[in-house]
Amino acid sequence: MNNNASMVFSRRISRPGSGLFFQFCLLLTAVCLLNGAASAQAVSGNRFNPAISLILDGQFSAYSNRAEDFEISGFLIDDEAGPIAEGFSLDESELAISANIDDQYYGFVDVAFVQEADGETAVEMEEAYFQTLNLPSGLTLKGGKFFSSIGYHNVFHSHTWHFADAPLAYQAMLGTTFADTGVQLRWLAPLDRFLELGVEIFQGDSFPAANDNGSPGAFSVFAKTGGDVGISHSWKAGLSYLDYEARKRDGGEALADLMFAGDGEVFIADFVWKWAENGNPRSRNFIIQGEYLHLGEDGQVDFFNGVANESGPYDLDQSGFYIQGIYQFKPRWRVGLRFDRLSSSNQLPALSVVTPLSDDDRNPRRLTAMVDFSNSEFSRLRLQLAIDDSSADNDTQVLLQYVMSIGAHGAHQF
Secondary structure (H helix, E strand, O other), X not given: OOHHHHHHOOOOOOOOOOHHHHHHHHHHHHHHHHOOOOOOOOOOOOOXXXXXXXXXXXXXXXXXXXXXXOOEOOEOOOOOOOOOOOXXXXXXXXXXXXXXXXXXXXXXXXXXXXXXXXXXXXXXXXXXXXXXXXXXHHEEEEEEEEEOOOOOHHHOOHHHOOOOOOOHHHHHHHOOOOEEEEEEEEEEOOOOOEEEEEEEEEOOOOOOOEOOOOOOOEEEEEEEXXXXXXXXXXXXXXXXXXXXXXXXXXXXXXXXXXXXXXXXXXEEEEEEEEEEHHHOOOOOEEEXXXXXXXXXXXXXXXXXXXXXXXXXXEEEEEEEEEEEEEEEEEOOXXXXXXXXXXXXXXXXXXXXXXXXXXXXXOOOEEEEEEXXXXXEOOEEEEEEEEEEEOOOOOEEEEEEEEEEEEEOOOOOOO
């Protein structure tokens, strides 16, 4: 990465609500929309006929601790994080529809069906966006609700993960993945080596942001590069920065009366290396992947104890990483190992309620192993075992998972 790109990450970015910066982004977006070239390239292979797919994702889970008691010492997690209900359950089964809208735009919609702990089924709009097909100068514009391009893990839907759950750092700091409504502008450099720069502006309604003032409340920038080493190796690395506002963010179902208000930022460094024998991943391949995340927040915490309000300043300093390796040792069979580690240093006011944020003298960790079998690219069965030391009581977790794809199934990202 060149010095100019590195400088983007060495200083704090202006708030997304600042007038001059926001007006510049709106102007840039308008220019991009008006300057599409005539000879657009199709993103979807079936042109204007929608590709429709249904992902069936289910599990049988057994834990030594109760799933509803899950917490991460030193962190106050979102409701989306943590293990799913014990026993038989449906995870995020997804209905996806995609197609070229016309010769200039592509559209994608993904709706998730989630079985909740009480047995009810919740319907969630995971993504719904348009994307330009052929803006000039290597530019691509995306608008709607979508997974942010920060980090490496964040852009992938759960059915494409190498493990049944998200890394601990993502669960603790981003609620498994950060998706929000906004716009994204990416630029692909005209170089022999892959280099992509991007900027995103979001409404800021998704954890860890919590926006209630009507203006954009989250902003991110990212830079990604990569390339090939011979015919058998390839790699990709990235740096990302997310800046957000938290206004009236509650402490989740267990601490709904605990409110946070302040500013935060997340820095992510990611790296992935892939090996495939003679460039052919069908028989044997190996993937090593790792990310480091750092979150900082400062602001005010308020709590109603049933009689009176308690409040005071807070300052959070949290970090974590994971590293994992996935080895396909023969066609259709893979094994994987992942290690997670977190740490935190939180400055909090004295409250009558005890929260996981107060327990920041531990260093949560988890070791996960898995083996899976894919009869084809449309089906996968997985057995996963995790030793989770995230809280005061160690948890042994055993999961049996199936992921089945019905209908058109597009290629996954690198």
